[in-house]
Amino acid sequence: MSSVNMSHAPKGLEGIVATTSKICFIDGDRGVLAYRGIDIHELADHSTFEETCYLLWFGKLPTQSELRQLHEQLAAERILDPGIITLLRNAPRQALPMDVLRTAVSALSFYDPEDKKNDHDANVHKAIRLTSQIAMIVAAYDRIRKGKPVVEPDRSLSHAANFLLQLNATRPSSTAERALDIALILHADHELNASTFAARVTAATLSDMHSAITSAIGALKGPLHGGANEAVFRILESIDGNGSDPVEYVKGMLAQKKKIPGFGHRVYHTEDPRATHLRVMSRDLGQSNGQPQWYEMSRRIEEFVKAEKKLNANVDFYSASTYHTLGIDVDLFTPVFAVSRISGWAAHVIEQLDDNRLIRPRADYLGPEYPARYVPIEQR
Numbered sequence: 001m002s003s004v005n006m007s008h009a010p011k012g013l014e015g016i017v018a019t020t021s022k023i024c025f026i027d028g029d030r031g032v033l034a035y036r037g038i039d040i041h042e043l044a045d046h047s048t049f050e051e052t053c054y055l056l057w058f059g060k061l062p063t064q065s066e067l068r069q070l071h072e073q074l075a076a077e078r079i080l081d082p083g084i085i086t087l088l089r090n091a092p093r094q095a096l097p098m099d100v101l102r103t104a105v106s107a108l109s110f111y112d113p114e115d116k117k118n119d120h121d122a123n124v125h126k127a128i129r130l131t132s133q134i135a136m137i138v139a140a141y142d143r144i145r146k147g148k149p150v151v152e153p154d155r156s157l158s159h160a161a162n163f164l165l166q167l168n169a170t171r172p173s174s175t176a177e178r179a180l181d182i183a184l185i186l187h188a189d190h191e192l193n194a195s196t197f198a199a200r201v202t203a204a205t206l207s208d209m210h211s212a213i214t215s216a217i218g219a220l221k222g223p224l225h226g227g228a229n230e231a232v233f234r235i236l237e238s239i240d241g242n243g244s245d246p247v248e249y250v251k252g253m254l255a256q257k258k259k260i261p262g263f264g265h266r267v268y269h270t271e272d273p274r275a276t277h278l279r280v281m282s283r284d285l286g287q288s289n290g291q292p293q294w295y296e297m298s299r300r301i302e303e304f305v306k307a308e309k310k311l312n313a314n315v316d317f318y319s320a321s322t323y324h325t326l327g328i329d330v331d332l333f334t335p336v337f338a339v340s341r342i343s344g345w346a347a348h349v350i351e352q353l354d355d356n357r358l359i360r361p362r363a364d365y366l367g368p369e370y371p372a373r374y375v376p377i378e379q380r
């Protein structure tokens with residue numbers, strides 16, 4: 001017997017609960033985001049990206065020795081096969097980092113020692129490996145495309161510090177390291193967002209971790225999802241370059257019925273709790289780096305959009321100016337989102353496979369009535 005519910009599906013599956021999960025809690029009305037029950041504000045204030053990874057993958061906060069072990073494992077996995085470096089070197093000059101990352105992550109499976117294994121332990125190992133490798137790929141490709149040498153990893157550094165070292169060839173200040181670390185914590189997971197759903201759908205066919213993460217990266221790229229942070233900074237750059245008034249610029253966009261990147265959210269009806277931290281980081285980093293204009297422009301846009309459209313800034317709005325003041329190029333913003341979100345994607349893939357069932361919903365058919373006749377081509 002068919003179990004099809006014939007009521008019309010809400011567009012974009014709004015409000016549909018599509019799975020159970022023990023990873024991420026969101027209360028969109030109260031602006032609450034928590035990983036494994038722990039509020040994101042507490043994690044941003046006290047945790048590290050590595051500890052957050054442990055929390056997401058193992059379901060609890062680590063002891064000191066468990067955390068030390070994860071640090072060691074992540075550091076030990078700071079290796080890219082020469083085949084991946086060749087792939088990065090062979091990418092066309094104009095290839096965008098997000099596209100290169102998607103292709104390189106797919107290729108990582110060729111070199112993964114457990115590529116044929118899909119059990120829980122193998123997937124935890126792959127989560128650790130991919131977390132280290134994705135950061136290295138983003139940094140290495142940026143160096144290669146600029147004609148600069150790839151920087152060797154430093155296994156004594158934190159994930160955030162090593163990423164900045166491999167990107168810029170200089171050890172970051174403790175302020176920059178902590179700022180990126182907090183940004184990585186804030187972006188680590190977000191329940192059943194589009195890229196995580198894509199990862200879970202792929203994993204649920206009993207495909208493999210690399211395929212699931214490749215699907216997720218493809219979904220993250222779009223400007224309605226992770227690509228919004230790049231779009232935000234392009235607007236700030238344009239305002240800065242033309243000497244425009246930020247409010248007038250955004251008014252012009254709304255007059256053309258354009259959406260303002262970095263605003264609005266499907267789930268939050270109040271402030272996105274991640275934006276609360278990123279706003280402060282954007283202000284503080286801008287001040288300390290002598291580039292306060294990005295925050296100031298952002299703040300004016302935020303006040304106007306909030307008053308005019310009742311829309312709140314989301315995670316992507318202030319991450320744009322934050323990343324810029326950390327010296328990260330605009331087309332790396334979305335790849336940097338992936339540097340963090342790999343932790344959440346992997347947690348969801350592991351959870352999906354620990355209690356799997358194929359994800360195969362139905363479509364509400366609105367096409368020509370059945371049976372429509374097949375008309376031979378000469379009679380059409």
Ligand SMILES: CC(C)(COP(=O)(O)OP(=O)(O)OC[C@H]1O[C@@H](n2cnc3c(N)ncnc32)[C@H](O)[C@@H]1OP(=O)(O)O)[C@@H](O)C(=O)NCCC(=O)NCCS
Pocket residue numbers: 012223224225226228258259260261262263264265266309311314315316
């Ligand atoms: C996040 C987002 C995709 C959520 O989309 P959604 O839940 O499908 O909401 P909708 O696109 O249906 O928007 C609902 C209404 O708010 C308006 N709206 C939503 N976000 C807007 C934005 N950023 N700028 C201007 N108007 C916006 C829509 O135009 C729509 O208005 P209407 O009802 O008059 O047509 C959407 O807010 C958006 O496109 N934001 C910009 C991209 C972005 O920042 N993405 C990152 C999300 S973390």
